[in-house]
Amino acid sequence: MRYETERTRRRGHADTATDTLARGLGIFSIALGIAEIAAPRALARALGMKGQEGLIAGYGVREIATGIGILASKDPTPWIWGRVAGDGLDLATLATALEGRNPKKGNVGIAIAAVAGVTALDVYCAQTLSRETAYPLPPMQDYSDRTGYPGGIEQSHGAAQDFEVPRDFRTPEAMRPYTQPQVPQRPMPSM
Amino acid sequence: MKALVWHGTTDIRCDSVPDPQIEHPRDAIIKVTSCAICGSDLHLYDHFMPGMKSGDIMGHESMGEVVEVGAESKGKLKVGDRVVIPFTIICGECDQCKRGNFSVCERTNRNGHIAAKAFGHTTAGLFGYTHLTGGYPGGQAEYLRVPFADATHIKVPSTLSDEQLLFLSDIFPTGWQAAVQCDIEPTDTVAIWGAGPVGQMAIRSAILLGAKQVIAIDRVPERLDMAKAGGAITINFDEESVIERLNELTNGKGPEKCIDAVGMEAHAAGTVDAMYDRVKQATMMETDRPHVLREMAYVCRPAGTLSVPGVYGGLLDKIPFGAIMNKGLTIRTGQTHVNRWTDDLLRRIEEGQIDPSFVITHTVGLEEGPDMYKIFRDKQDGCIKVVLKP
Numbered sequence: 001m002r003y004e005t006e007r008t009r010r011r012g013h014a015d016t017a018t019d020t021l022a023r024g025l026g027i028f029s030i031a032l033g034i035a036e037i038a039a040p041r042a043l044a045r046a047l048g049m050k051g052q053e054g055l056i057a058g059y060g061v062r063e064i065a066t067g068i069g070i071l072a073s074k075d076p077t078p079w080i081w082g083r084v085a086g087d088g089l090d091l092a093t094l095a096t097a098l099e100g101r102n103p104k105k106g107n108v109g110i111a112i113a114a115v116a117g118v119t120a121l122d123v124y125c126a127q128t129l130s131r132e133t134a135y136p137l138p139p140m141q142d143y144s145d146r147t148g149y150p151g152g153i154e155q156s157h158g159a160a161q162d163f164e165v166p167r168d169f170r171t172p173e174a175m176r177p178y179t180q181p182q183v184p185q186r187p188m189p190s191m
Numbered sequence: 192m193k194a195l196v197w198h199g200t201t202d203i204r205c206d207s208v209p210d211p212q213i214e215h216p217r218d219a220i221i222k223v224t225s226c227a228i229c230g231s232d233l234h235l236y237d238h239f240m241p242g243m244k245s246g247d248i249m250g251h252e253s254m255g256e257v258v259e260v261g262a263e264s265k266g267k268l269k270v271g272d273r274v275v276i277p278f279t280i281i282c283g284e285c286d287q288c289k290r291g292n293f294s295v296c297e298r299t300n301r302n303g304h305i306a307a308k309a310f311g312h313t314t315a316g317l318f319g320y321t322h323l324t325g326g327y328p329g330g331q332a333e334y335l336r337v338p339f340a341d342a343t344h345i346k347v348p349s350t351l352s353d354e355q356l357l358f359l360s361d362i363f364p365t366g367w368q369a370a371v372q373c374d375i376e377p378t379d380t381v382a383i384w385g386a387g388p389v390g391q392m393a394i395r396s397a398i399l400l401g402a403k404q405v406i407a408i409d410r411v412p413e414r415l416d417m418a419k420a421g422g423a424i425t426i427n428f429d430e431e432s433v434i435e436r437l438n439e440l441t442n443g444k445g446p447e448k449c450i451d452a453v454g455m456e457a458h459a460a461g462t463v464d465a466m467y468d469r470v471k472q473a474t475m476m477e478t479d480r481p482h483v484l485r486e487m488a489y490v491c492r493p494a495g496t497l498s499v500p501g502v503y504g505g506l507l508d509k510i511p512f513g514a515i516m517n518k519g520l521t522i523r524t525g526q527t528h529v530n531r532w533t534d535d536l537l538r539r540i541e542e543g544q545i546d547p548s549f550v551i552t553h554t555v556g557l558e559e560g561p562d563m564y565k566i567f568r569d570k571q572d573g574c575i576k577v578v579l580k581p
Contacts, residue, residue: 146549
């Protein structure tokens, strides 16, 4: 089966498991970004990072931008790598909160573990996507003889013009002239 | 008997279940000789359609041999008859059936009150397609109970194979109705979104009905290959702009007739509206992803027609009704009135105008059904249409 291996899967297709994961990460990114922008004070308090509210909100903007990039692009690969870079930044920022006499070090430890978990998922997703092909695949099966017309297309084209379209399925009479062959039109007068 | 049974999202199993019995004098039991997995079954597999219960038997494209007939169906059916079973269960007697609007039969949906709550009115009972449409056991099984069997059947001759006849149950009349809804003129360009089984039948129907130009839009190479074989010009939406290409092929005027053979699970990576739908669907704020409807409304020629055989289930967001209204577009949609078309289509198969078996890419036993759902959903192995042999 062609789509079974990473090298032969078509990157950016919504119906492969890795792309589903990528979309999930995109939605997660937007949700986290909204939380960071909506409640930077609460987050700073929980992590003992008072005075860093602006930075947290800034990270929220970054998360939302990355999430939109993942969901809106045909190929989410560079955006997922962008998430990996952002994860590094998050971990470095959280590491600074472990220094000194921060009373919320326990919360920071939990946050670092959570970010590390998501980073692992991001790295796995980015690596898998990078191994998939970004180029169109030729048909695996040749269906070029599957016409469906036993006597050939020329014989079947228009063969059902004897069919009378029921009244309730017909184009309204007022619209009908528009789709009929038109007499040559005079050029539009210049305004 | 063996049957394909729904147990939850992406969980379909081949189980042993009790044989069906005659429950009403209008019933019949058929021994299924062939059945198929339909694209709309995937909406149940992925659980985008509400109303399924664990233990429901799947399937609404079946044919076989009559093995038992209830007392009130005996005038119309007898043991040994070879029949295709339409996916819509019809009484043949209500106001809608008398008008030929079989898919909105007023009497066969035994859960009509639920459908009426969701849709305003009841629609017909369907085989194997949620409790919203009656919760009737489906035909991906060794035997099938056919309610209202005196009306719900298509008798077929022994001179044609199962493969040539099976699709009279759904996809052939569905593709045909999609094209008929377009009221095709010999000068028309017909653009068809989705080259799955219904799209393939819509392409052939538009050709039979004499369209000047048929254009198929998809991104799966095998589907585009098959669409081309059927006489369509193809657009791979991963490679080129659908709107630009359609305008180019119609001298900037747009196609007169547009068919949505995709429905609620449109894939359109890289567009803003697709991203919007993904987020809203993931947060349960929207049930369907109507990218195709939006694109059709935008590109269709003014005074043209949008024909929608693709299945939608609930609430759709950001539909450009301004474009639809101001361009004077006609929208025709609905589940298929199968029996309205099947006499005519059977004649066309017999006369050799079309052989619907072209669409079959996989034929397997019932036990392999659960695996085939996944392969079909993921478009693996060049899979376009699966026939199951119980």
